[in-house]
Amino acid sequence: MSTRTAAWLAWAVCAISLAFTALCFLLIALNLSLNTPAYFFWPDLTSIAVGYSVIGAIIASRLPKHPIGWICCAIGLIAAVDHFAGEYAVYALLARPHPLPGGEAMLWLQGWFWMLFIGLIVFLLLLFPTGRLPGTRWRPFAWVSGAVISAGVVWSSVISPAVDLNAPPSPVQLSVLLLGGVAAASLVVGRRGVSGVERQQIKWLLYVGPIMFVASGLHIGFYY
Numbered sequence: 001m002s003t004r005t006a007a008w009l010a011w012a013v014c015a016i017s018l019a020f021t022a023l024c025f026l027l028i029a030l031n032l033s034l035n036t037p038a039y040f041f042w043p044d045l046t047s048i049a050v051g052y053s054v055i056g057a058i059i060a061s062r063l064p065k066h067p068i069g070w071i072c073c074a075i076g077l078i079a080a081v082d083h084f085a086g087e088y089a090v091y092a093l094l095a096r097p098h099p100l101p102g103g104e105a106m107l108w109l110q111g112w113f114w115m116l117f118i119g120l121i122v123f124l125l126l127l128f129p130t131g132r133l134p135g136t137r138w139r140p141f142a143w144v145s146g147a148v149i150s151a152g153v154v155w156s157s158v159i160s161p162a163v164d165l166n167a168p169p170s171p172v173q174l175s176v177l178l179l180g181g182v183a184a185a186s187l188v189v190g191r192r193g194v195s196g197v198e199r200q201q202i203k204w205l206l207y208v209g210p211i212m213f214v215a216s217g218l219h220i221g222f223y224y
Helices: 003-033 042-062 067-095 103-110 114-127 136-159 171-190 197-208 210-223
Strands: none
Touching (some): 003 067, 042 067, 067 103, 114 136, 136 171
16 A cells, blocks of 8 residues: 555545544534433543544554554544444434434444444554564463453344443453553553653553543443
């Protein structure tokens, strides 16, 4: 893929993510006008959709062969779609006096789709900043992470799909979130010998990355 094509694709994905986010705010306005609160996770999903999409587009357009930029683009797009699904489910099933078509499908989608971008964030942490694992000893964790995320998606989408926008997360979903903490440890433990630019990049990610997991933890704590 040429640099020009990669830049076009990266910014196109970013534009789609931002378009979905704009539609989400339209739905939020409609929900509030009908005395219905917005989807509970909208602040987290908005920041992830916008932040990761823009950062991913910048990196992927300049370094098209580096996986980090494309992972960020995917995280932003998935978060934007998940946000839209949640807001539309609220509007179609709660705000309106009569359910609208697609509300149940969006409720089902938002119940598991978020685990995909959580999983990508786990691998982002594992691969940052070089695009490779810190070492061969992290391969088992990468495989376990993929298995746990896949199990969470299957559980939430097929075995026990979401039927309530206010239902607390299942233990399987919580285990997906816990993977992020272990992946963050790979930056400290697995790359403790790096220096120079890579060290500064890791410091930047360690300052910014945990914000999403702390916010998610606070939201989950609200349920309990």
